[in-house]
Structures are given as structure tokens and as C-alpha cells.
Amino acid sequence: MTPTGSVPRPARRAVLRFARERTAVAALAALVLVALACLVGPGLTGHDPERAYPDLRQLPAGLTAQPDAERLGPALERLAFRMRARLDAVERAGDTMRLTLASDAGVDRRSLIYLPRSALFGAPVILDERDGGRGLVVAVPIRRLHFPLGTDIQGRDLLTRCLVAGRISLAIGLAASLVALLIGVAYGATAGFVGGAVDAAMMRGVDVLYALPFVFFVILLLVFFRPSLPLMLVAIAAVEWLDMARVVRAVTLSLRERDFVRAARALGLGTPRILLHHIVPNTLGPVAVTATLLVPQVILLESFLSFLGLGVQEPQTSWGVLIAEGARSIEAAPHLLAAPAAFLIATLVALNLIGDGLADALDPRGD
């Protein structure tokens, strides 16, 4: 009996060995961080992912509060134009602007609503009225907005959009991998355990599927039927289960002749029961490794399809969609490509490193 009771020895040893792989542990931490940020982050950035600030388009990444001194003037000019008034004087005192508006036809007080509506300023306070309504002195607080990664072509906060996109990318990665995992494990375990002609026929089928240019089929499917999330999930899962089936079959073949499986059979257990209780649990190590390396492949395929415009559709967004948007305006604003690409690549690298670490930790020949 081990001190921890129910946790079996090999699993504990694997965990301990994984903990010693410093790169893999760091990768796991990074992945958890990205996932957490995507889950709770959009609520903390202070921006709605769809909220566009027309006066703050394609801002570069930076920590200064917006609107900054450089953008304040042009933004005020545009607002004054919309209010059909002239800006006679502009003074800045801390975070408050003192504006003197003038118009020969009289300044319409209702038009002051444009100031808070631009989202750059707070509610205006009227300080003074001159020339019988033709001049108006207004104090208006400047909002302090933060866009750490800048804004996109429509003036939406890029950080919030990257995080929201990450939710979709990660969710698709996990969901499609899970479907592929279930198909692959069921198929591989059945083929390996039943063996003989059935196994040969099933694995010939896998070989045939391997030879198909699957990515072409996925593209065909999504072009000819309208792209949608469920269709993409099915298409990706249909492509990606083959590796899993091969791995599970190979492990099952070696397990089939082991004593505990023979004993189970001698006790009269049925095939489904043996598969479920004796074979599948013992394939978990290789399955975990294959699955960890499967998730980045799936995310990559999803963003590839989304990049081509065949995957996630507006208003939903994924890293692939954002990268496609960024690639279109790469000359004017390279950060639009860099930010989502950094999220995507960091996630993929982390998952690949975790997979490598798991493979080493579960390798029975290691140390």
C-alpha cells in the first residue's frame, strides 16, 4: 500500500517525473495562465469585445491612457464639427478639459451628448453661457481608457478580442480533440482486442484514410456547405482520430495476451466489459501523450481554416480570424498580426512541450 492510498504507483511516479521536467512544468504554467486569462480576462479589461471606439482606430500597443495628448485635439475637432460648433478655446487642467464652444446659430445644448457618446469623455458640465447662447463654456472630464495591445481597424480593444477569441480556439481545440479521442480509442481498442481478420480490415481502412488529402476534403465541405462551428468540429474530428486509433491499437495488441486480461476472460467477462475495465484504463498513458499533442494540431487546423475564411465566422472570433485580419493590414499596423499570433504560438508551443514532457515521464525505459 502506498502512503497516498488509492493513487497507483506508476501514475505517481509519472507525476513526480513530470514535475522534474522544468520546461514542461513551465509550459503547463503558461498554458494555465493563457486559459485563465481567456476565461476571466475579458471581464477585467474594461472593454466589451464588440465595443468600437471610432476615434481610436489602430492604436499601437502601449500603456498610456487614451485619448492621449496627441489624439485629443483631432478628436475634439471632429466632435465639434458634429456639434456644428467652433472650438474657440481649449484648456486642459489635469483630467478635465475646458472648452469654449461657439456657433453663430447658437450652440445646441442637446448636442453636448456627443461628448460622452464618443466614449472619450465623461458627462459635460456647463460653466458659462455667452452672447445669448452663441457661446458656451463647458467642463468635460477626459476618460482614461487603456488599450495594452492597441486597437483594431474598427477601434476595438485588441487584448479583449484576443482573449475572447482564445475562448473559441481553446474550446474548439478541446472539443474536437475529445471527439477524435473517443473515436480513436474505441476504434483502436476494438481492432486490437478482436484481432484477426477484423483487425486487418479495420486497419486497412485507416491506411486508406491516411492516404486521402483530408485537408482538401475539409475545405470542400466548408466551402460547399456554409461554414459553421458544428460542421467544423465534425470535420476536424473526422481527420484527427487516425493517429489515436493507431496508438491505441498497438498498445491493446500488447495488452491482449497479458495475464490479467486472460484472467478476466477466463472469469467469463464479455468483450465490452474487458475493453472498458481492463484494456482502456491501461492505454491511458500513451493516450494522454497523443491527446496532448493532438490539441495543438486541432487548434492549428482550426486557425488555418479560419484564416482562409472557412472556420469561425463573425461576430464570433478566433485566433485564426484575428490573424487573418492582422495579415490584411500588416503594413499599417503590424501589431494586429503580432498579438493574436503570439497568443496562438504560445499556446501551441506550451501544448507541444507538455506533450513531450508527458511522453518522457511515461516512458517506461526512462531512468
Next chain:
Amino acid sequence: MIRFILRRLLQAVPTLLAVVTVSFFLMRLAPGGPFDLERPLAPAAMENLRRVYGLDRPLLAQFGSYLAALARGDLGPSFSFRDQSVLDLIARGLPVSATLGALALALATVLGVGLGIAAALRRGGFVDRLLGVGAALTLSLPSFVVAPLLQIAFGLTLRWLPLGGWGDGAPSHLVLPVVTLALPQVGALARLTRASLAEALRTQPIRTMRSLGLPPARVTRHALRGALLPVVAYLGPLAAALLTGSVVVETIFGLPGIGRYFVEGALNRDYTLVMGTVLLVAGLVILLNLAADLACAWLDPRLRVSA
């Protein structure tokens, strides 16, 4: 040997038939057609077009005549490229894709296998540690991120290389697409080579050779022959990955290759062009896998018996 090749080629027939059937019915059962323009055609004109291309006949009859034409080596006329047959288009696109693919394959193999050998010979050395993270990194660099970045760096900022286009295959037009295609595969190949060679170096015969005092270079060469088996076997699927990867690379760099024709064909509902390109890629994948298997048999005599 020849019987083995013939049997494999025969086995490819049902696979290709499956490819034809699935893509034919997938496209035909989907809504929309090749003549749906933004301004709809007059019904009579539409009727005529459909009759000329045989689209008014029952689906199964169309499928039958497509197969019959295919057996004669005829892939039919293209729907969207006027007065051109699919064979013409393929004859123009294939050299582009094949050049890209072959160069990318060569680059990835030389770099990947070289780095892998260096890492396996010096476990824990600089190259080995570099591969630990570097392999995962190149695997995670999507071509649609790498391509625009390379365009920005070498095309716009440094102005060393053209942004895109084929330029009749001028070397300067090939560099960026080939690098984009090869990069993700370098890591995969290096990792595979490293693992395989490291294991081969641990085997009994190699240890014996070393203990007998044979020169290290000769020992390595012996180990390498066996160790390269999984690498060579991987080159088949790798070539397939390069072919499918060319869809994005050809689109971004504006190259008139097979991948580009496929995407445009799919978007224009050009049934025959899509069928032709899909069939071509499937055939190439099968041939390349066969070539990889033959190379494995040449490397390892044990595989010849079971084959």
C-alpha cells in the same frame, strides 16, 4: 519487388475511386452551381449552359460519364477557366507546386536530419538543448503567420526579395515560399532523427562495434542506416503535408500552383477542376508513400520479406 509495386498500385485504385466518389457527391449535393453569378443569368441561357456541360442529366449518369472519361485519362473541361481543360490547368500548376514541394522537402530534410544527428551524437549538448524547445517552436509556427512576417521583413523592410508572384520560377521568388513551407517540418524531422539515432546508438551491435575500437565515424554510419528508417517512412506523409500546406502558401504568395487552383475551383464551384486537383493530390500522396516504403525496404532487408 515488381509484384509488390504492382500490388500496391492496384490497392490504390479503390482509394482513388473513393476519393472521386466522395468529392463528386459532396460537391453535387451542396447548394449552388458553377454558373451562379452575382447577376443571375436568363433562364434560357442557364438552361443552355447546363446542357452544354451535361449538368441537366441525372446525377448518376453524370457520375458514370465522368468515370468513363477518367478511365480514358480525360479530366473534362474547366467550368470557370474558359476554353481550358483541367489537364491544361494541372499541366501549368503542377510544375509550380512540385518545384516548391521538392525544394521545401530538400531543405527540411537536410536541416532537420542534420540537426537531429548533431543532437543525438552529443546528448545534452548545445544542439540537443536547442532542439528541446526549438522543435516544439517550429512545429507551432503556422505558415499563415510565418508568411506575412517574412513578407514584411524581406519584402517590405529590407526589399531583398519579391513579396509574391511566380516570376517564371526565378530563384528570388522561390525563397520565401520554400522557407515558409519547410520551417514547420524542420523541427519534426530533427526530433524524429534524434530519437531514432539515440536509440540505435544504444543497441548491442553498435556498442560492440564501439568496444572493438572501430572509428566513431564508421560506427555512426552503421547506426544511421537503421536509424533513418522511421525518418524515411515519415517522408511520405511529410510530402503530403507539403502538398496540402501549399494551399495557404500559394494563396498568400500568389503562386499559380495546384493549391491555388483548388481553392479558386472550390470557391467558383468549378466541379471538374476541384475533382482534378483532389485526385491529383491523392494520387501523389499514394505514390509518395509507396516510394517511402520502397526506400525503407532498401534500407532494411527484414522489411523485404514481409512485403
